[in-house]
Amino acid sequence: MSELVSARIRDHAGKLGLNHLIETVDQLTTRAETEQLSYLEFLDQVLEEELGLRESRRFRNALKLSGLPHHKTLEQFDFAFQPDLDPRKIKDLATLEFIDRRSNITLLGPPGVGKTMIAVALAVAACQAGYSIYFTSLDDLVRRLRAAEATGRFNRQLAAYLRPAVLVVDEVGYLPLDRAEANMVFQLVSRRYERGSMIITSNKSFAEWGSVLGDDVLATAILDRLLHHCDVISINGPSYRLKDRLALVTGGEAMT
Incomplete structure (x- = not known):
């Protein structure tokens, strides 16, 4: 040439x-x-x-x-450590059909079992496929909405949480909310209902959400919309975070 x-x-x-x-x-x-x-x-x-x-x-x-705490994928998740968790179910969710259906995913279980890692991995897969994503803890979400309300920017901040195709809300239940904060969560879930997908992680059963949200009626209204189109994954195994430490302890005991 x-x-x-x-x-x-x-x-x-x-x-x-x-x-x-x-x-x-x-x-x-x-x-x-x-x-x-x-x-x-x-x-x-x-x-x-x-x-x-x-x-x-x-x-x-x-x-x-995206606000993601890390960018780990499902290939990095050790399903063998959580034998009660069906990897086929998680990999089926990773096909991302739930986004096109505008359905939700709720991951329940005690701290450390891998709920957040799976939520992040699904969000990474969605991002790679071209979907918009955003990650936040419930505490940070409510704090930002409260601050926006105090300065007259509540609707703008709420709109920012409505925009992503997939919104990951982590750690529902770790800190209790008052009624005003629970109402903000209701507005978010209600506005995203059948319009955009959410991935929720919680260490509380649904029966305990009333005490977490400080209002049984609001909790019921939130769950009614959240669970209408939702895959619920319960993880009840050992702490995923401690698996390497436990392996070291076990190995050390074996050598003594």
Whole structure:
């Protein structure tokens, strides 16, 4: 390829925002000549690389803005440590059909059993598939809504929680709410009902949500909307966080 044509391609690519092509046009054409690619195959290769780069950049940026505490995937979850948890069920949820159905997922169980890790892994999968996601603890969500209400920005802050295709609300039940805060949660769940998916983690059974939310009537109204279209996963195994420490202790005892 002549230098004139190469320069013209770079100029056109720059105007079209195809920055990767600007840097790799020579390598791509050399590869096409070596592999004797057809015109269509060469064009397909150029577009595939450009799209792949953009998707990778979008994915990284979306993860940065997601609020996720980490970016672990389901492949990193040790299902063998939780034998009562059906991996097929979790992997079925990872197909992300629940998002298209605007359905919810609730993960219940005591602290440390892996609820948050599974919630995060599903959110990462959703992000990778191009869905918008956001992660927050219930305590942080309520704190932000309260602060927004005090400055007349409540509706704007609520809208921010309505925007993502998947909203992960972690640690429901760790701290009790007063009635005003519970009403804010009701408004969120009610507004997202059948419009966007939520993934909830809680260390409390649904029967205990009345005491957590400080109002049995509000708790019932929230659960009515949350559970109408919802997959409920209960995890009752040992602490996932302590598994490596327990393995060290067990190994140490075996050596003594």
